[in-house]
Amino acid sequence: MSERRAILSVDGGDPIELPVYQGTLGQDVIDIGSLGSHGFFTYDPGFSATAACQSDITFIDGNKGILLHRGYPIEVLAEHSDYIEACYLLLEGALPNAEQKKTFEHTIKYHTMVNMSVEQFISGFRYDAHPMAVLCGVVGAMSSFYHDSLDITDQEHRSISAHRLIAKMPTIAAMCYKHFVGQPYIYPDNTMSYSENFLHMMFGTPCEKYECHPALAKAMDRIFLLHADHEQNASTSTVRLAGSSGANPFACIAAGIAALWGPAHGGANEAVLSMLAEIGHEDNIEEYINKAKDKNDPFRLMGFGHRVYKNYDPRATVMRQTCDEVLEVLGVQNDPLFRLAKKLEKIALEDEYFVSKKLYPNVDFYSGIILKAMGIPEEMFTVIFATGRTVGWISHWNEMITNPYRIGRPRQLYTGANVRDFINLEDR
Secondary structure (H helix, E strand, O other), rough: OOEEEEOOOOOOOEEEEEEOOOOOOOEEOOOOOOOHHHHOOOOOHHHOOOOOOOOOOOOOOOHHHHHHEOOOOHHHHHHHOOOHHHHHHHHHOOOOOHHHHHHHHHHHOOOOOHHHHHHHHOOOOOOOOHHHHHHHHHHHHHHHHHHOOOOOOHHHHHHHHHHHHHHHHHHHHHHHHHHOOOOOOOOOOOOOOOHHHOOOOOHHOOOOOOOOOHHHHHHHHHHHHHOOOOOOOOOHHHHHHHOOOOHHHHHHHHHHHHHOOOOOOOOOOHHHHHHHHHHOOOHHHHHHHHHHHOOOOOOOOOOOEEOOOOOOHHHHHHHHHHHHHHHHHHHHOOOOOHHHHHHEEEHHHHOOHHHHOOOOOOHHHHHHHHHHHHHOOHHHHHHHHHHHHHHHHHHHHHHOOOOOOOOOOOOOOOOOOOOOOOOOOOHH
16 A cells, blocks of 8 residues: 555645555556545546556656566567567566477467458458458457457466467458458468568469568568557557456457557558658658748648657667668669658758757658558558557456456546426427
């Protein structure tokens, strides 16, 4: 029990004592749970100063540009680890030894196939259905295919569901893409790594085997890893809220996908490409830089700055190097779009206005460029984000389920009408 107390007094009334808790890192937290019994609630639109849960998975210090997964800095994981190892870390709480990683990789590889009925389900969508719409629908429907492991109180069931989701998401994502472009589905190849297999299912055809360049597989693996988890963001909070009702994990992840689909959350890298298209040419950069500086102009530079990171996005440092490698391997450094992007990046890193406001390029800026260079359509960007983030969602869901929790029930500041007398229809 906390020995520290915060004292709240309203209009000179009796003081209310509220416990103050201290986490391993980050701000201290005032427990306001008892305020309701005193006739008060707190008001915090956007939950920018509210901790809705206790977690030991991920920590972010936006002022210092720190992102830790289970205590490991993201840049260290990106340099020395891979996505599958990061999945194990997020799920299990520790890095695996060699045998544990081998077993985990084997488990994931042999869950990659999906039921044949999923193919028929996807084929029922319109030919031009947005891949996120398909992904959301298919993941939500997975509980009808895998109802053998839906007991959320059973640890083994939770583990099987987690493995199935991590393994099948690349397969489903690739199927969403194939349906979108009108090509046959390509089955997973379990001799390949996680990221190689995804690119194989995306770009392979029955007519020609896809040869994956190691640099592209590494880039995709880093994109998955850098998006694996990001603490209590909108989609993760949605997964937790859905899970607090006792919903099955597939329904919860589908809810997270729906939240991620919003342009303010998962659509940022897609917005980067739209912005570059609007600028159009290197010669127009100065004009648009000036527009971005003008508070009265609606134009904003997308992919610069971050709501959480007030200094720099640690993921962007890693992704910047990967972006340069991909553009070089593909030989597209001189493509007008990518030349524009690199020049814009250079100006933003050196211009006093952007430096003073710490509007550095973030992970979305570089991931958008990488995915575009790899030939992936913008409609698939958020699907790929969701694929990488699945392990974070399921880790948070599992953490919540395995600890005491209550169904989420936010309160409100009501500003509607007071009690009104009903008037019969003929008298109105």
